[in-house]
Amino acid sequence: MPTNEDAGSTDTANSIDGVLVRSANPIPHASTSLKFLQENGIPFMLLTNGGGKHESERVKDLSSKLSVPLHESNFVQSHTPFAELTHGEKSLRDKCIMVVGGEGGRCRDVAERYGFKNVVTPGDIYAAHPEIWPFSKPFQQSYYSSFARPLPRPINPASPADSLKIDAVFVYNDPRDWGLDMQVILDVMLSHRGIMGTYSSKNGDTSLHNSGYLQDEQPALYFSNVDLLWAADYHLSRLGQGGFQASLEGLWRAVTYHKNHKSPPELYKTVIGKPYRETYSFAEKQLVRHRDSMFGKDHPTALRKVYMVGDNPESDIRGANDYESPQGVEWISLLTRTGVYRDQDGRRPTWEPRAIVDDVKAAVQWALKDSGWHQPLR
Ligand SMILES: [Mg+2]
Known part of the structure; x- marks a missing residue:
């Protein structure tokens, strides 16, 4: 040329x-x-x-x-390609999405600027229901209260129809509180239709595909960066978002394990970022x-x-x-x-x-x- x-x-x-x-x-x-x-x-x-x-x-x-x-x-x-999910037939624009990771409420701001209208963070859930993760310490409580917003709906197991329902989970960036974030993601993926506070009755049913896990209209789970390690100021490489993903999968295997399962139930997810084709x-x-x-x-x-x-x-x-x-x-x-x-x-x-x-x-x-x-x- x-x-x-x-x-x-x-x-x-x-x-x-x-x-x-x-x-x-x-x-x-x-x-x-x-x-x-x-x-x-x-x-x-x-x-x-x-x-x-x-x-x-x-x-x-x-x-x-x-x-x-x-x-x-x-x-x-x-996370830039996530912006595409705010338009088209299966748009999540007006759905309730959960955004995980990043500093304070910054990734929520990013998601809102992409056009998502209804964004919840694990910090919002923690601020409204601190009993969801009993091991967060007082300094974490003040961290969450610095950016937490009221939930659009409470977690109400007595009346699932009025309870907070998550329609998609996105890990935008490195989680800052792995314990809370893993607990909350796990709760969503084990729930009935993404309704917080519920537990799907299909979980563990070996007559169903994937032993019944993720067969009950649970939301899609997205990760944006598969890098296991990254070069930070410490002289040895530090765990990145890929480390969080690997840990969550290990936890998933442990929580869903049963000796009668023919194969371990899979944690379905979509991973973007380099090297993925998306x-x-x-x-x-x-x-x-x-x-x-x-x-x-x-x-x-x-x-x-x-x-x-x-x-x-x-x-x-x-x-x-x-x-x-x-x-x-x-x-x-x-x-x-x-x-x-x-x-x-x-x-x-x-x-x-x-x-x-x-x-x-x-x-x-x-x-x-x-x-x-x-x-x-x-
Ligand atoms: Mg590079």
């Missing part, structure tokens, strides 16, 4: 942490690389498994760190919308190639390699040496990228060359 007419049939998707910034500091050449893409009209998306804040806040933050003007339309966080498919759709806004809908060239630049073989590279675009777009994975992956010991990454490059600038140079772009990035 050597000419300007082809502008935009080559695009770049980027992982942020480990590619553009590392523990809040910009990685060398990140800013010049993004500026080059902007000046040359080459569309790009920034794709992160991070979250916990609204896209607009995150973009503002990143723009100032990198001194590059960015916009939320080319920015995808782990996230890549969302990013591709968003990229197409973003191109349309740059070039106009009637632009003659369709999106053909996306270069996925990432630092993490398990998420960025694996996801790009596995993703099969319904539009036939080719995803090409490029692994940088600026983050999770280091190759000093000569070890190959667990998921093989198309190329390994030093940093994001080298990745952009590789992509420009591969696509025959007319102007080099120096």
Whole structure:
């Protein structure tokens, strides 16, 4: 694609942490690389498994760190695809959803800005019914009262028809109080139709599928980030949202265990974020919308190639390699040496990228060359 007419049939998707910034500091050449893409009209998306804040806040933050003007339309966080569930046939917009994780009420704010009208947090439930989790201490009570809102309905086991009913459960970000959050999620998944305070009579019925578990119109359970570990200030990696998910599944196995079960009952769930296809498919759709806004809908060239630049073989590279675009777009994975992956010991990454490059600038140079772009990035 050597000419300007082809502008935009080559695009770049980027992982942020480990590619553009590392523990809040910009990685060398990140800013010049993004500026080059902007000046040359080459569309790009920034794709992160991070979250916990609204896209607009995150973009503002990143723009100032990198001194590059960015916009939320080319920015995808782990929970951004949840916004899609506020429209369409099965819209959850007016349903009562439970949002788990993140600092205080921040993820509730994010969900509301996505368009969800009726959002409950485990903190709201705790504030109204502290007996639901007897082990939270006084400092946790003051934490919850700082953002808790009155429940739309109380938990009323005597009259289930008037009791709080949860229609979907979303883990947006890392839970801050694993004990409470696990207890509440477990309660919902074992309930009759998501009605808090009830217990499904089908649970444990071996004549039913999945031994009767999750066969009683319980709500869907969504996770946004599968990363088991993440690099924090401590010298060893810390447990991430994937750790919470693994713990919840362990608990589920223990709670639903019975010697007569042919196989352990499954905890049905939907997991998005890198490396899952939902996230890549969302990013591709968003990229197409973003191109349309740059070039106009009637632009003659369709999106053909996306270069996925990432630092993490398990998420960025694996996801790009596995993703099969319904539009036939080719995803090409490029692994940088600026983050999770280091190759000093000569070890190959667990998921093989198309190329390994030093940093994001080298990745952009590789992509420009591969696509025959007319102007080099120096
Ligand atoms: Mg990364």
